[in-house]
Amino acid sequence: MGNLKSGNLFILLVENLIWVLVLVAVVIFSMMSDNFLSMYNLVNIFVRVAALGLLVIGQSFTLITGNFDLSSESTMGLTAMVGGLLIAAASTGGLDWKVNPLIAIAVMLVLGCLIGLINGILITRLMMNNLIVTVAMLLILRGVTYVISPGQSTSFFPELFNFLGSGFVYRIPLANGRYLPIPAAAIFLVLMFIVGHVVARYRRFGRNMYAVGSNRAAAEAAGIDSQRVILAAYIVSGLFAALAGLLEAGRMDSATPRMGAGMIFSVQAAAVIGGISLFGGRGTMIGAFGGVLLWGILDTGLNILQVSPFWVEVSRGLLLLFAVFLDATKARYLQRVAIRSALIGNPIGL
Amino acid sequence: MNETKTSTATKPILEMLGIGKVFPGVQALEAVDLTVMAGEIHGLLGKNGAGKSTLMAALMGILPVDAGSITIDGDTFTSMNPRDALGAGVAYVPQRINMMNPLTVAENVLAGMMPVNTVGFVAWGEVYGEAEQRLKQLGLVLDVRARVEGLSVADQTMLAIAKALFSNAKLIILDEPTATLPRPGVDRLFDFVRSLKTHGVAFIYISHHLEEVFEICDRVTVLRNGRLVETRDVQDLDTPTLIRLMVGEDVKEFEREQAGAVHGDEVMVVSNLVRRGHYEEISFTLHRGEVLGLAGLEGSGAASLAKGLFGLERRGQGAVQVAGRAYTADTPDEAFAQGVAYLPQDRYLYGIVGARPVRENVTYPILKRLVRGLGLINRSEERILVQNYVDQLGIVTPSQEQAVSLLSGGNQQKVVFAKLATTTPHVLILHEPTQGVDVHAKVDIYRIVSELAAQGVGILIISSEVRELLGVCDSILVMYRGRITACFPSGAPASTPESILLAIEGGTVHVGQ
Numbered sequence: 001m002g003n004l005k006s007g008n009l010f011i012l013l014v015e016n017l018i019w020v021l022v023l024v025a026v027v028i029f030s031m032m033s034d035n036f037l038s039m040y041n042l043v044n045i046f047v048r049v050a051a052l053g054l055l056v057i058g059q060s061f062t063l064i065t066g067n068f069d070l071s072s073e074s075t076m077g078l079t080a081m082v083g084g085l086l087i088a089a090a091s092t093g094g095l096d097w098k099v100n101p102l103i104a105i106a107v108m109l110v111l112g113c114l115i116g117l118i119n120g121i122l123i124t125r126l127m128m129n130n131l132i133v134t135v136a137m138l139l140i141l142r143g144v145t146y147v148i149s150p151g152q153s154t155s156f157f158p159e160l161f162n163f164l165g166s167g168f169v170y171r172i173p174l175a176n177g178r179y180l181p182i183p184a185a186a187i188f189l190v191l192m193f194i195v196g197h198v199v200a201r202y203r204r205f206g207r208n209m210y211a212v213g214s215n216r217a218a219a220e221a222a223g224i225d226s227q228r229v230i231l232a233a234y235i236v237s238g239l240f241a242a243l244a245g246l247l248e249a250g251r252m253d254s255a256t257p258r259m260g261a262g263m264i265f266s267v268q269a270a271a272v273i274g275g276i277s278l279f280g281g282r283g284t285m286i287g288a289f290g291g292v293l294l295w296g297i298l299d300t301g302l303n304i305l306q307v308s309p310f311w312v313e314v315s316r317g318l319l320l321l322f323a324v325f326l327d328a329t330k331a332r333y334l335q336r337v338a339i340r341s342a343l344i345g346n347p348i349g350l
Numbered sequence: 351m352n353e354t355k356t357s358t359a360t361k362p363i364l365e366m367l368g369i370g371k372v373f374p375g376v377q378a379l380e381a382v383d384l385t386v387m388a389g390e391i392h393g394l395l396g397k398n399g400a401g402k403s404t405l406m407a408a409l410m411g412i413l414p415v416d417a418g419s420i421t422i423d424g425d426t427f428t429s430m431n432p433r434d435a436l437g438a439g440v441a442y443v444p445q446r447i448n449m450m451n452p453l454t455v456a457e458n459v460l461a462g463m464m465p466v467n468t469v470g471f472v473a474w475g476e477v478y479g480e481a482e483q484r485l486k487q488l489g490l491v492l493d494v495r496a497r498v499e500g501l502s503v504a505d506q507t508m509l510a511i512a513k514a515l516f517s518n519a520k521l522i523i524l525d526e527p528t529a530t531l532p533r534p535g536v537d538r539l540f541d542f543v544r545s546l547k548t549h550g551v552a553f554i555y556i557s558h559h560l561e562e563v564f565e566i567c568d569r570v571t572v573l574r575n576g577r578l579v580e581t582r583d584v585q586d587l588d589t590p591t592l593i594r595l596m597v598g599e600d601v602k603e604f605e606r607e608q609a610g611a612v613h614g615d616e617v618m619v620v621s622n623l624v625r626r627g628h629y630e631e632i633s634f635t636l637h638r639g640e641v642l643g644l645a646g647l648e649g650s651g652a653a654s655l656a657k658g659l660f661g662l663e664r665r666g667q668g669a670v671q672v673a674g675r676a677y678t679a680d681t682p683d684e685a686f687a688q689g690v691a692y693l694p695q696d697r698y699l700y701g702i703v704g705a706r707p708v709r710e711n712v713t714y715p716i717l718k719r720l721v722r723g724l725g726l727i728n729r730s731e732e733r734i735l736v737q738n739y740v741d742q743l744g745i746v747t748p749s750q751e752q753a754v755s756l757l758s759g760g761n762q763q764k765v766v767f768a769k770l771a772t773t774t775p776h777v778l779i780l781h782e783p784t785q786g787v788d789v790h791a792k793v794d795i796y797r798i799v800s801e802l803a804a805q806g807v808g809i810l811i812i813s814s815e816v817r818e819l820l821g822v823c824d825s826i827l828v829m830y831r832g833r834i835t836a837c838f839p840s841g842a843p844a845s846t847p848e849s850i851l852l853a854i855e856g857g858t859v860h861v862g863q
Contacts, residue, residue, distance in 0.1 A: 202726045204717045207710060214705040221662060221692070221700040222714035222769060223683035281705055334705070334755075 014330050018274050018290035025294060029301035036304055039180050046186035049296035050165075051076070051248040051260075053189045053289070055267045056274070057196045058240030060288045061233040063271060064200065065226075066213040066280025067123065067130040069234060071137035072241040072267065073260035075115045078145045079108040080245035084154030084255035087161055093154035101161035109242045115141065116238025120231035138264070146257050155254030164188055165250020185247055192243070197285035205232060214281030265320065270295045273323035279331050295319075363388045363423055363521050363552045364409075364440075370417030371404055371576075378404045379415070382578045384571055386521060391543065391553045393563045393570035393584070395596055398785070398814050401576040402556055406523055409554075410442055411435035423520055441514030445526040447506040451499035455492050455509060456481035459516065488512050489545050504535030508542050515551065523554045528562055529648045540566050558647050558814075560589055560855050574598050589855070590848060597817065597847045606641065606800045606822045613824070614638030617808035618672050618690075618777045620659075625666025628654040629832040632668070636777060636808040641799065643819035644812045645854050646829035652812045653695070655829070656779050659810075660692035661685045673776045686715045689776035693766055693783055695812075697759070701766045704755030708747050709736045711754050712768045739768035743798055760791020767798055778802060780811045784818060796822050816847045816854070828853040 030037040055072050062069040086104040088094025099107075119137055123130045159167075169187055171179040200206035211219040212226045220226050249255045274291020276283030298319065302312050364386040371379040379401050386392045396402050407413035409420065411430040420427045422438040449458050456478050457464070465476040481494040490512055492505060501509065507527050514522055524543075528536045543553060543566065555567055563570060564584055572579040572595040579595050616635050623632040629651035636642050646652035658665035661679045670677040672689050679685035685692070694700035703711055713720060713732055720735075722728045736750050743764045747757055754765055763783065770778060780799070784792045799822060803809050813819050819826050820840060828836040828850060836853040838845040 198726070202729070204721055204725070204727060207714075207717060207727065210706060211703045211710070211714060215699075215703045218700050218703050219714070221660075221682055221694055222703075222711075223681075223686045224714060225681070225683060281703075 010333065014326065015275055015284075015287065017326065018287050018294065021273070022290055022294050022297065025297045025301065029297065029304070033301070033304045036301060039174075041300065041304070043180065043183065043186060045293070045296040045300050046189060047183050047251070048300060049292050050185040050189040051244040051251070052263065052266055052270060052295065053292040054192060054240045054244035054247060055260075055263065056270050056288050056292050057192055057285065058237035058244075059267050059271050060196070060274075060276045060283065060285060061200070061209065061236045061240075062130075062230075063276045063278065064209045064213045064281060064283065065230045065233045066216070067230055067233065068134055069116075069119065069237040070131065070134040070264050071115070071119060071141060072237055072244075073263040074138045074141035074145070075112055075238055075241035076245040076248065076260040076263070077255075077257065078115075078141045078245070079112050079242040080249040080255040080259050081145045081149055081154065081257060082111060083108045083161070083246060084157065084249060085148065087157055088154040089156065092156040093149070093152045101158050104161065105246060108246055109239060112238040112240075112242025112245070113235050114238070115241075116235040117231070119238070120234035123234065124227040124231050142261065149257045151257060153254050153256040155252075157249065157253055161246075162250035162253055165247045166253065167250075185251060188247065192240070193285055193289045196288075200285050205229065209233060210281050212281075266295060266316065269316065269320040269323050272327050273319060277327055277331065278324070279327070282330070291323075361388055362386065362421075363390075365421040366405070366409065366418065367421070368418035369405065369408055369415050369420070371408060371413065371415050377576055379408070379576045382418075382573065382576070383581075384578075385581070386552050386554060387568075388520070388552055389547050389550045390568045391547055391555055391566055393567035394554050394556045394573070395560075395563065395570055395592070396573035396579075397596055397816075399575075400573040400596075402573055404576070405573070406442070406525070406554070406556070409435065409440060409523070411440075436517070439518055439520035440523070441517070441519035441521070442523045443507060443510045443514065443525065443527065445529050447503070447510050449498050449506070449510065449513075452497060454495055454497055455485075455501070456494040458498055458509065459484060459494070459513060484516060485512055488515060488542075490542065502535060504531055504539050507531075507539055511542070511546070515546070519551075521552045521554065523556070525556045526558065526648065527555075528557065528559060536562070558855075560592055563592070564589070572596055589852065593848050593851045597851065606796065606803075613640045614806060616671075616674075618670070618677075618810075620671075621669045623655070623658075623666060623668030623670065625654065625658060625664065627832075628658075628666070629829070632834060634827060634834065636810060638776075638806040638808055639803050641803050641809045641811065641823045643823035643826035644810060644829060645814065645816060645819060645826055645850060646812075647814070647854055649831075650829040650854075651832040652829045653781065656692065656781050656810070656812050659685075659777075659779060660690060662692070662694075683715075686773045686775070689774075690779065691715075691770035691773050691775035691777070692779045693763075693770060693781055695781040695785065697762055697766065697786065702754045702762055705753055707751045708740070708745070708754055708757070708765055709733065709750040711765050712736045712739055712772060715769060716772045735772070736768070739771060743768055743771075744794060758788075758791070760787035760794065763787055763791065763795060764798070767795070771802065775807060777808045777810065780809065780813075782813055782815075783811065784813075784815065792818070814854075816850045820845065820847060820850070826850060830854065830856045 035041055055076065058072055059069055083104045084093070085095045086097055086099040086107060087101055089098065090096035115137070119134055122128045122133045164184055167184040168181040169184050170182045172182060174180055200209065208219065208224045208229045211222065211224055212229045216226050248259060270291040271288050272278060273294060274283065274289065275287035298315060302315065362385050364384065366382065366384040369379050369382045382401065382405060384405065394402050404413065408415045411432040411434050414429055420430060422440060425438055427434060450461065459481040460477055465473045465480065467473045478494050485492055485494070490508055492509065498506060498509065511522055527539060531539065557563055567584050569581060569583055570587070571581040574596065615638055617638045618636040621633050624630055632655060644652050654663060657663040659670065661681045661684060677688055679688045679690065698704065709732060713736065717727065720727050720732050733750060740747065740750065745764045745768065746761050754762055757765065783795055787795065799809060811819060811823060823840055825837060825839040827834050838850055
């Protein structure tokens, strides 16, 4: 019994390790730079990681069911480009259709869901390997983005379209008579993580997601339609990728054909260091949010310290390795516990 | 030791003396001796849970023993690891052969020692030639260019034995080698084993098919409840005696009070269910409050029938009625909805989602009912419901939030019971419900079964534990080779463990013939 308790403690520590890391990072950077702890900078961190965070939410959904969605960065790029083409003038790279921004946003979101649906159908109904399917989609969607753009950026979007990325919802009056504007992107990011958390934890779909990711055979024997659950996770991932595209296009006031390219590694790293297991069935949205914050803090902190971007790249790689190391350590530990209880509980039958 | 002559037995290749092994709460093995001679085929018999697998795990060095010594060909070990066992010449051939299936026979035979030519490439001509020659020396003619996955199960088994011999095995453990073999395959395998025996190779033969034990074994050792019952020459034995040695005279572990009582309406009627290759012409009726046993060896079709009825496997042709309505479920979800629940045999694989808490495991099938506004699950209602089952079934857990994998086997099984009970089934199908749980939990589980029956649930138990079936069931059906071949009403004079075991074996002889 004492053994089990210390085991639970270990799990508890590992599962909340992300917040320890966030705290350590904040303390270190604020000691090294006076600017780091300024309100302006803290808010800025949220805006910088907003698109990444949305991708992480979607990725967490598929990862919890035990599946990767490596195509989400391309989904983000494609949906942003489609939105840009629909609303921008011909002189700034658009189709000159000047579609109502709300309709353009709706088209983007539907497109994101559709891409998720295709991923999901290929993976569940046709039983194709999830890694390869989504890598193929990563290439295809990026290619399509170049084809339709063709190779050009679109920019100068209506204010309504840009609101999510660069609008402000509230201005906090400060003591010195100035204002601290609260960006819509930061609010939206936090809101979406709350929604993701509620769905994962308090809805049937979320509950089933964890069951399928932990033990698919047992989930099916308990009456859960695992194919439907995985399909739904991919649709959610597509939807969040489209939201990320919308937010990023609004933040930059433009959509480039390369938007999102290479982000998938940061997405995986942030999710995994936040406790979302690559083996499926483990991790929470709150932890993933911590992972996103840590990523943003390192990014901004190293930037403020004027560390060479080459070293930033190295630090990101190290963080990714560390995240996977933690995940594997946890998996090894759980496997040991499982084998032990299997032997104790089932002395007969090898 | 009661040394007996066998034609080829000269010296002992294996002597296990006073082997003891304790698992928490269970004395798995106590002072067990096993001696196997060179060139002997030695049967190892006992019911499920008698300690055969534990003893073999000790011999293979997988499981450290608490007491006793193991002497293999003159080398004595008090503690052994798998490498020691392999080095000493012990090889294990499982029922489901596990080789490099997509590769050829030759590659499997020569794995790790493939001949290469002067520039380091594999010399395929030599590979095939040498593999063929090596197999021929053992009297085994196989197409060395064939992929292993394309071979028959008998051929795969013989190849696995041959491979073991190439790595200098002297003692080969055959674990239920014939469970899925057709008769001609059995004959070929036995011929091969007998020919190796004349070369001095020793075998430990584990099987539930007693007729085969008489056919191939020289001596048998019978275990019961982790203890050695006897080691005897096969010539001095007949089937009824052997069954009596296996079953023993011990008392029933559990006796259901209501057994034999009058039952309610028909709750499940199966008529003429056929799934080719699995079962044929299955017809039976289950009443409310009735506990029906279904006994059969592996491959008898009982397991497929259970999974088919729950929609985990295809069910085949034929009519099934549940609670007066045509039963059409093709998936577990539909089965729950139509009033059928199933407790799987392999708890770790199909019964529990080990990483998730008790609370979630209990409510998976009925989560729909707990969903309130905005599609959110009503947690407090869920907790009350789960607590109810935790109290009723006596699930010992620190809290509802404990991961199920950290509970004991018996408590895990109770969690599965709670999960099934939430669906308020008309029919509950239990597949080896007491496997891997300790004695106390066994009694608890049968108490739960009795209570559910008293509430009017029709219960079908698939089990190989005949004594337990007799204690809890109203009657016991026996399946043999895909058909229901006998029915033993509980309490009838003919319903003895011996006669039921004989029927399970496919025997027509009755005890005391």
